Amino acid sequence: MKKVSLILIPICFFVLLSAAHAAVGKVSKLSGEVSYRTRDNIPYQKAKDGIELEVGYWIKTGRNGWARLSLSDGSTFTLANNTELKIDSFLVSKEKKSGIFNLSQGKIRATVTKLTGQQTNYRVKSPTAVAGIKGTEFMMMSQGYANVFFGNEGSAEISGDSETSKPLSSDTIVQNTRGITPTDPVKVDENTPLHTAKKSFEEITAAKPPEDWEKSGNLPGIIARWNINYGHYLADTGKYEEALYVFQIALDLTDNGDIKGDARLERGSVYASFLRNPEAALAEYLLMLEEYPAYPQRETALYRTGMILYEMGFAKRAKERLLQYTAEFPSGKHLGNVETILKMIKD
Template structure:
């Protein structure tokens, strides 16, 4: 059982840094701050027990975030990028490393355990920089774009790109330069993908790709943003991006 990977490229306006309002954990760097919260959400500080959180709470490497039904959460990272969760979602903040200079390399890796996440990511500098959003059967390597991923009850991952382009591949990440088998993550659900079944697809803005639990991918398909009374997820994220000065 292996993960597959998405590579995303685009250009966004940089957005301002947001400082944390909580003392830094010993030996750990601040990843960002909760800048919006509607409804109930919890944090497991560095993977410990779950506790309620509120706006202006600082988050750190190793923390886990969980939203209750109907909740919305936004975390602004130290580089100005945004991560947002819908209701009944869980995100693990696995790795964070930001350089002190504006164009220093950064390394961020977060894992979507359940639900859906929206990422509005500032540009990366240097080949060593990365911003990865993983799910049980996908890894999204983001470079300054607006992007969303959601997990279905059947184990599939749906990737929607709102700005930029995405290279979709079901190639296992440990077979990609910079990853080794020692870094391989085993997950329950997705089936192992044979080497001769690896493939790539390119999806541009306003295109979506679905990755089945067994690694099979659909061709990129166009989609339209459509808010309904039951689900205003895309509209809400677009409004938050506009408030942050993030261009379409």
């Protein structure tokens, strides 16, 4: 009996060891600059078609890179350019399957299969968001602090740092930034900039790579600009905190100074006009002046800074800013109001 037990121990150990090192899947297709590494904190090496992937592996695409990962359960992950993904965990059995995939940055399309009677619990995590997947196809972009999710089929649950989640379903968009609870889902209507963005996302994560990556580079700006327009709608309907959040997502989503300048002005306007919070509005305008001094929004930001300081009773500081306005914009669109206030300020 002891001999049988001794024989079974190494057999069981071998089975467990084999399961632990079983391949998660493979890189089934790739194009352009694609590299991988087998664990954290080691250099990347060039990837080739067919390399097997295991838990702990990283896949990274360059500026013209594209890769499709085919998992052992039939699910696929398609990585667009400038994307970095880690396989944190992966386990598949007849009864259930689970996996955690960390998206450090970039754009992916995840198509997760679901079999009848099989419990599915996949999660795709970025530094500031989590997508809980039961069996669906969706697209995810992680850009700086911000995350954008488009639903294609099925449903997923999107969350930030807390457990509060928002549903992502077919032809909707959900967003978040800085780990905050995501926005409510918004329907992606045809013939809108948002629909154009979704179609571009689908093209760069399709079954074959695009001919060029211009659409990929334009995506953050298109969605950020849409957020500014959507924020207007939210503010006009009295949803001021939601509007501020959407403007913040626009700020975090793009490096375009013109869009960032508009987002700062819009946040300042909501604080000043609707929430009666001049201190917060002033902070937004000062950030605009400091961070984007060469953009056309500077004129309005400088004018509003002077006016808010005057309304708050800081006449001397208001005068300094308003005189600065007249010096920088001698034919400015707010010059009449500025001159009127300057006459009212006593030395």
